[in-house]
Amino acid sequence: MSLEERINDLEGRLAFQDDTIxxxxxxxxxxxxxxxxxxxxxxxxxxxxxxxxxxxxxVEEEAPPPHY
Structure with missing residues (x-):
């Protein structure tokens, strides 16, 4: 793999990562x-x-009716 291909690959990855982020x-x-x-x-x-x-x-504080 040549240096130019490696740089192109890295630039592509960087662009993809930027889009993902x-x-x-x-x-x-x-x-x-x-x-x-x-x-x-x-x-x-x-x-x-x-x-x-x-x-x-x-309402609950009222006294219970006398039949209790």
Whole structure:
């Protein structure tokens, strides 16, 4: 294999690796956006859950009926 062929081979590999790294980066950015959105949704659900639990705790604090 001549030096020129080896250089061409290395340049081809480098171009392929650059494309692969860019594709992986694009996927990573999309996944991070999804994770960020899911974290916001989870925080909203936890807040709503705490509100609902607070409402039910107020009802449960009432004394049981006399037949208990």
């Amino acid at each position: 860019q594709a992986l980066n694009d996927v990573l950015v999309k996944q991070q956006n999804v994770v960020d959105r899911l974290q916001l949704q989870m925080a909203a659900l936890l807040k709503r859950h705490a509100e609902l639990v607070g409402q039910f705790e107020a």
